Amino acid sequence: MKVLIVEDEKRLARALDAILKEQKYLTDVVYDGKSGYDYATLARYDVVILDVMLPGMDGFEVVRRLREDKNEVPVLLLTARTATGDKVTGLNAGADDYMTKPFEPEELLARINALTRRRGAVTMDTLSFGDLVFDRNTSELSCGESSVKLNFKEAEIFKLFLRAPSVILSKDRLISDVWGDDSDAMDNNVEAYISFLRRKLKFLGSRVLIRNHQKIGYKLEDPSC
Ligand code: CA
16 A cells, blocks of 8 residues: 655654554655645555645645546545635545544544545546547447457556556556566567557547657657647
């Protein structure tokens, strides 16, 4: 279980980190909203603990942008403020739950457990981009009337693209997320799967392309946008 902590109060961030590490969670800690957004976009977390009052981009903005990117990671907002207006703003922005500081470690852990349990239920069944719709239950990718089934790795790769369509995904990132950090997959494994996916997009007659950004990685593009 991997948790991202976004909290600018360093003492609280350290305390959260310690509570979660004791429960054997893997954690990343960042101290501002922009880094929170970048981390949540570039790695897969089971939960993001997100403070509202952050330097730069605030917590509301972070969660709003994640949801705009169709990133469905469960988000638990933290704030010192008790105003119910904030709670509404946070939940409207796309947060899943809300906790007011100060809190007991037991409450934090209970909420994280509830969020990760609920995850399956709140996950959207389909992801879309351009003229494409991907069904997560059947791994079918459709464009208009045509559809094609993606195999396991193709589906894992395509979901990464669909979750963060604005992000260029490097080969290293794809290898680590799809094959795992300790696999011996190489760049040419990624290239092979990208070419399988491109063939399927062509077969579907989709206008969406997987564009190769020289030396950086791949990104979905819809030429009509
Ligand atoms: Ca703060």
